[in-house]
Amino acid sequence: MVPHWVRGEETAALIEFPGQAQNTTQKIVLCALGDSVATPPEGIEADVIALRNFDELKSMPRDKVAGKIVLFNYPFDKQMAAEGRGGEAYGEAVVYRSDGPSAAARQGAVACLIRSVGGADYRLPHTGQTDYAGDAPKIPAGAVTAEDADLIADLVRQGPVKMKLVLTPQTLPNVESANVIGDIKGSEHPEQIIIVSGHLDSWDLGTGAIDDGAGVAVSMEVANLIQKFHLKPKRTIRVIAWMNEENGSAGSKQYAKDHGKENHFAAMETDGGAGHPLGINIRGTPEVKKMLAPVAAILQESGAGILDLVEHCGADIEPLEKAGVPSFSPIQDSRFYFNYHHTAADTLDKIMPKELTENSAVVAVAAYALADMEQPLPR
Ligand SMILES: [Zn+2]
Known part of the structure; x- marks a missing residue:
């Protein structure tokens, strides 16, 4: 018997951000991570915080994380991959995909995004399985492209950033x-x-x-x-x-x-x-x-x-x-x-x-x- 997880709608946009021109939003390119739970069909709207790694998350007081969308902007080491150590570069970054959503949820985050794990530079998101831990609420989890991760992190440094996030994957009964x-x-x-x-x-x-x-x-x-x-x-x-x-x-x-x-x-x-x-x-x-x-x-x-x-x-x-x-x-x-x-x-x-x-x-x-x-x- 194997899991039967089906991707749904997956869209995101920054709806408030520093330097925003009137009546504009900024499209964010992303995909849901395998096994992700869904947002409500109409999506969620929340402020975004951008973190480089787990240590930064740990150093944040809970009230700075609770109710937010957490972005882990941990870069895939393209230099390491260029030198023929792609597997090692992947190993370093992929822990944010597997463990990031539960780590963020433990501190009250409402959704978790990661920077895509991989060297793609045509604004392509990278999917893969996330592993929800037993001791944390399951929150929607996605991967934004490397380009969008950099954009969000840059804007967050300048001021408040609010995102609308729609992810509607479904987990159906296991199949043979x-x-x-x-x-x-x-x-x-x-x-x-x-x-x-x-x-x-x-x-x-x-x-x-x-x-x-x-x-x-x-x-x-x-x-x-x-x-x-x-x-x-x-x-x-x-x-x-x-x-x-x-x-x-x-x-x-x-x-x-x-x-x-x-x-x-x-x-x-x-x-x-x-x-x-x-x-x-x-x-x-x-x-x-x-x-x-x-x-x-x-x-x-x-x-x-x-x-x-x-x-x-x-x-x-x-x-x-x-x-x-x-x-x-x-x-x-x-x-x-x-x-x-x-x-x-x-x-x-x-x-x-x-x-x-x-x-x-x-x-x-x-x-x-x-x-x-x-x-x-x-x-
Ligand atoms: Zn494989």
């Missing part, structure tokens, strides 16, 4: 859905499984080509390549398209319940778009990295020979990671990914066919090597 799973049975150890995966769901603003159509395509292509080359892997290669990664991970949780006791040799997930791969992330012991050195030597021919030990390889394989299953993901070029991810611009034209095939090649080589490895991987 499914992971999609296919096995190429191992010829010698069919009971030992290597998972190759991406996630099937995506946010609604775009088409989900990079997040995560690419990961599903890469994983299906692994099975296709193995069959095309008439390879007979010794262990089972299991391709999974996970359901509901974006707003609840119900698919991976259900898989852990239904299949958690099976013998998982390794798990891979591709969920970082289709940018050129530089190698393989490993969540495992340093010995696993050593064992993969010959694989890295082969991948080095296409510039994908790096092996990195990391903490985490994918949201859907996390239950397996926690159970100690060695996990892997391609190291992908993340410089541009967060310009499009979770926005209306996540569309197929952002994917370079050559780079997509490079990702399939890296994941296929790694999966086949794992399937035919002589020794078990240390845990």
Whole structure:
């Protein structure tokens, strides 16, 4: 069963602000965050306060926050992303999306807006899940574009700013859905499984080509390549398209319940778009990295020979990671990914066919090597 949240109307305007010309309002471009509750259909009108971070919120007396719309204007670090650390930049900023609304609600805010998490600079809002805490009232939550966040913060510095905010998403009863799973049975150890995966769901603003159509395509292509080359892997290669990664991970949780006791040799997930791969992330012991050195030597021919030990390889394989299953993901070029991810611009034209095939090649080589490895991987 997966959540069924449906986006509604989402509009906002500044209706009072410093320097306002008579009979004008200032349009604000925004979207609701996944799981957001609604405003009344006619919207709410309230003063806006702009904060840079949680520390600023904590330093505010409650009566300065109560009854207001709180904007968290925490910028996504575009320089960090430009240097190839897009995932880290995302990690720093995304806590305001997940935890900001409840933090603001605890101090009496009537709605919470965040600066869009990502590098988009065509005034596109960035959606994604918010996580309401049990101990705070649920207040409407949205993301304004980076440009609008800067505008609001600048006006708030100059004087009182009042916003009219309309968000009318609905949470409907949960619905039945499914992971999609296919096995190429191992010829010698069919009971030992290597998972190759991406996630099937995506946010609604775009088409989900990079997040995560690419990961599903890469994983299906692994099975296709193995069959095309008439390879007979010794262990089972299991391709999974996970359901509901974006707003609840119900698919991976259900898989852990239904299949958690099976013998998982390794798990891979591709969920970082289709940018050129530089190698393989490993969540495992340093010995696993050593064992993969010959694989890295082969991948080095296409510039994908790096092996990195990391903490985490994918949201859907996390239950397996926690159970100690060695996990892997391609190291992908993340410089541009967060310009499009979770926005209306996540569309197929952002994917370079050559780079997509490079990702399939890296994941296929790694999966086949794992399937035919002589020794078990240390845990
Ligand atoms: Zn994803």
